[in-house]
Amino acid sequence: TQLLEQSPQFLSIQEGENLTVYCNSSSVFSSLQWYRQEPGEGPVLLVTVVTGGEVKKLKRLTFQFGDARKDSSLHITAAQPGDTGLYLCAGRPSGSARQLTFGSGTQLTVLP
Amino acid sequence: SQTIHQWPATLVQPVGSPLSLECTVEGTSNPNLYWYRQAAGRGLQLLFYSVGIGQISSEVPQNLSASRPQDRQFILSSKKLLLSDSGFYLCAWSAHRDGELFFGEGSRLTVL
Secondary structure (H helix, E strand, C coil), rough: CCCCCCEEEEEEECCCCCCCCCEECCCCEEEEEEEEEEECCCCEEEECCCCCCEEEEEEEEEEECCCCCCCCCEECCCCHHHHHHEEEEEEEECCCCCEEEEEEEEEEEEEE | CCCEECCCCEEEECCCCCCEEEEEECCCCCCEEEEEEEECCCCCCEEEEEEEEEEEECCCCCCEEEEEEEEEEEEEEEEECCHHHHHHEEEECCCCCCCCEEECCEEEEECC
């Protein structure tokens, strides 16, 4: 079973629409990271959230860390074709010696 | 500035042949180094990580091995490839355990 579950797995929307991607776990995380990956390239970090309830904004992207630090969401406003990509959340359970664990990913396609 | 490079970018190998993927980091010292494998459009599975020269930790049992002969060099190897070894392999580095991961360009391996 995946430590971090992302939903939806696939999302195809029209340019200008809003969307939300979810990253859920039964474990508590000390921090969560969100990455975006384009085809044939490595993922690139978008944001790190560390405090329960924290909200961070990056232009049209809004990231939220759940109060209990078990989940996170990524909301995109007025999506554009350039937002197309694979969105990955990643985190390490609190108090764990484990390395960073990645979610299963959400493949977003924004159609012009 | 720091850079990370991995090669080759694409590799097609017959079953039973050996494998060597190389990764080098420049502009930093004593990085944490990682090898991930990614199935098409999905999350990343950590294969190996290293916190120093000659120190390799394996996350999952498999047909692959890793070595770190120099501070900024990380090599992924196999003596005999299996069909199931096909995938997209990503090398990454971080300055510390909880830090941002910086990924290489990826190596796509097809085993026939």
